[in-house]
Amino acid sequence: MTDATLYREHLEILDGYLQRALEEARDHGVELKGVLFHSGREVEYHADDHPVNFKPTPHFRRWVPVEGPEHVVLARPGQRPRVVVVRPQDYWYDPSPIPESYWQGEVDVTEVGGFDQVAAELGNLTWVAYVGDSPAAAGELGVPPHLIEPAALMYPLDWYRAYKTDHEVALVRDACEDAARAHLAARDAFLEGASEYQIHERYLEAAGELEKETPFFPISALDEKCSVLHYQFKRGREAAPGTVLLMDAGAATDGYASDLTRTWARHDADPVFHQLLAGVDAFQRKLVAGVRPGASYVELHLEAHRHVARLLAEAGIFKVSAEEAYERGLTRPFFPHGLGHHLGIQVHDVGGRQTSSSGGTTAPPEGHPYLRTTRPIEPGHLLTIEPGIYFIPMLLEPLRSGSDASAVEWGLVDRLVSCGGIRIEDDVLCTAGEPRDLSRDLLPGPRG
Ligand code: GLY
Ligand code: MN
Ligand code: MN
Numbered sequence: 001m002t003d004a005t006l007y008r009e010h011l012e013i014l015d016g017y018l019q020r021a022l023e024e025a026r027d028h029g030v031e032l033k034g035v036l037f038h039s040g041r042e043v044e045y046h047a048d049d050h051p052v053n054f055k056p057t058p059h060f061r062r063w064v065p066v067e068g069p070e071h072v073v074l075a076r077p078g079q080r081p082r083v084v085v086v087r088p089q090d091y092w093y094d095p096s097p098i099p100e101s102y103w104q105g106e107v108d109v110t111e112v113g114g115f116d117q118v119a120a121e122l123g124n125l126t127w128v129a130y131v132g133d134s135p136a137a138a139g140e141l142g143v144p145p146h147l148i149e150p151a152a153l154m155y156p157l158d159w160y161r162a163y164k165t166d167h168e169v170a171l172v173r174d175a176c177e178d179a180a181r182a183h184l185a186a187r188d189a190f191l192e193g194a195s196e197y198q199i200h201e202r203y204l205e206a207a208g209e210l211e212k213e214t215p216f217f218p219i220s221a222l223d224e225k226c227s228v229l230h231y232q233f234k235r236g237r238e239a240a241p242g243t244v245l246l247m248d249a250g251a252a253t254d255g256y257a258s259d260l261t262r263t264w265a266r267h268d269a270d271p272v273f274h275q276l277l278a279g280v281d282a283f284q285r286k287l288v289a290g291v292r293p294g295a296s297y298v299e300l301h302l303e304a305h306r307h308v309a310r311l312l313a314e315a316g317i318f319k320v321s322a323e324e325a326y327e328r329g330l331t332r333p334f335f336p337h338g339l340g341h342h343l344g345i346q347v348h349d350v351g352g353r354q355t356s357s358s359g360g361t362t363a364p365p366e367g368h369p370y371l372r373t374t375r376p377i378e379p380g381h382l383l384t385i386e387p388g389i390y391f392i393p394m395l396l397e398p399l400r401s402g403s404d405a406s407a408v409e410w411g412l413v414d415r416l417v418s419c420g421g422i423r424i425e426d427d428v429l430c431t432a433g434e435p436r437d438l439s440r441d442l443l444p445g446p447r448g
Contacts, residue, residue: 002170002254004102010167011081011106014063017163019077021156024358028152031127034076035153036141038132042069053212056255057132058345059157064103065254070115070137073107074122081107084118115140129153151359158350159357162342163380168256169429172343172382173438175215175258176427178251180442182207186220186247187264193241196220197234207251215257215347218249226263226420227390229337243269244419250347257347259384260439261425264446272315272412273419276389279314281445283307284424287339288385291428291435297373297383298365301339304387305331311389317416320407329367330407333395338364338371340384343427348372349382381430382438390421 022032037060042051054069063073063081070086087095097111112121119125119141129147130138131154138148164172185206189199199220204211211217221231222242231246248261265277283304290300309326312318312334318325325331342349352373353361364371373383391413400410424445429436 001174002102002167004105006165006167006170007102008106010165011063013163013165014075015077017157017160018075020357021153021160022077024156025129025150025152028358030129030147030150030152032129032147032153033127034074035129035131035157036122036125036143037063037073037075038130038134038137039066039071040069040132041134041137058161058255058350059131061255061345062161064107065101066098067255070118072118072122074125074128082122083107083109084121085109085111086113086115086118087111088113131157155354155359156357159354161344161349162351162375162382163378164344164382164429165380168344169382169438171253171256172258172427174253175251175256176260176439176442178207178209178253179249179258179260180439182249182251183247183260183262183443186249187245187262190222190242190245190247190264191266195234195236195238195240196222196225196242197236198240199245199247200234203247203249207249209251213252215250215252215259219247219261220249221246221420224418224420226422227392227417228420229390242266244273246420246423248423248425255345257343257345258427258439259343259347259425260427260443261386261423262443262446263422263424265419270416270419272317273416273422275315276311276416277422277446279307279311280387280389280422281424281447283311284385284387284426284445287387288426288428288435288437288440291377291381291383291385291430293377293379293430293432295377297339297375297377298371300385301368301371302365304339305335307387308335308389315412317409317412318407319409325407328404328407330399330404332367333392333399334389335387336370336390336392336395337388338368338373340386340425341372343382343384351375377430379430379432383428383430384425385428386423386425388421388423390423391417391419392421393417 039056039060072084074082130143182203186199186203189202226246244265246263250258308331309322313322342352355362362374426439
């Protein structure tokens with residue numbers, strides 16, 4: 001877990017990023033003395049009085065681990081951050097103070113009863129940009145429209161989010177611990193014959209989180225539903241017990257996410273599926289070892305496709321050589337998502353395709369539109385490595401009816417459709433030396 005020392009160092013590093021971001025903004029004609037990060041404004045469902053589950057603005061979260069709407073951080077280079085906590089008197093909702101933790105002693109915190117008191121609390125906000133989701137709130141603070149998330153500021157702020165501090169790594173590691181424990185409980189529930197719904201419940205209980213506190217809606221898919229990449233339902237006893245479980249779920253610590261996937265198969269699952277499962281787990285380890293400074297994430301992604309080609313050829317699913325299958329693009333329907341993404345405050349963290357701190361985007365290679373990460377890997381980057389192999393009828397049909405149909409052993413494919421698919425996902429930190437897998441020692445793969 002983190003502590004006041006790590007948090008203090010984190011703030012010093014953020015101050016350096018802030019200075020550089022303001023210099024870059026100035027170079028692009030946007031003169032600023034500071035940035036006001038707003039946790040955001042709550043919204044209600046249409047024609048209702050129930051609030052939508054609230055998540056603070058990610059850039060706000062990077063400064064302070066405060067939940068809830070309307071709080072602000074005023075960050076100015078070389079100065080202690082000023083935090084204004086908005087705590088309305090209320091009896092519908094619990095207005096208890098925020099518990100004391102490692103962070104309060106490192107910033108200047110004041111408390112007000114409503115957002116209308118924030119401007120008076122902070123004084124002169126000229127030359128300050130607003131970062132948050134509410135132009136109305138920016139207006140109430142007197143920030144002019146052209147200083148609401150100006151692109152010249154957001155590019156560098158997003159870019160520097162990719163460099164995780166030790167404090168941030170400690171929080172993600174803590175989130176990995178909670179998620180790993182919960183994944184093991186989910187696996188046990190699956191082996192006992194539980195339904196998707198029950199596995200989901202067991203996961204949450206072991207993670208110690210409410211569903212709305214997890215960083216994304218956990219995926220617990222049995223059998224053919226393992227092929228739905230972001231399967232959003234939970235079936236009951238009518239679809240249990242399963243032969244295969246694909247569990248893709250994380251946990252959150254102070255707003256930082258873990259994102260882990262394991263696929264488990266009962267011993268009586270199809271032996272070819274077991275062979276593929278062991279193979280994906282083995283080559284995932286090789287890809288994790290490639291998370292090194294200067295390495296190309298795009299190349300790692302293409303390397304994953306070469307591994308998929310080899311495995312499918314070895315299993316007899318491709319009737320052509322692995323090299324030929326790869327060259328002809330035959331692996332794409334079997335592995336139709338990107339190798340992974342930056343991870344942090346957001347599960348799919350910002351800046352993965354950004355070309356430099358002053359903007360621009362690097363598109364993924366042709367034929368790989370869902371690859372979220374194209375920037376070269378650097379120390380401090382925290383990335384998921386999550387290859388997979390799936391049997392997705394919607395993607396297989398064009399292959400079956402196209403000119404490459406004879407390259408595939410369809411009898412075997414049809415046998416495996418009921419197993420759905422495989423994904424193995426770990427959270428990996430690039431360091432100056434060996435990569436550090438933040439999850440593997442906590443959560444073994446399907447081979448043990
Ligand atoms: N859980 C979503 C993903 O792995 O990207
Ligand atoms: Mn995931
Ligand atoms: Mn992921």
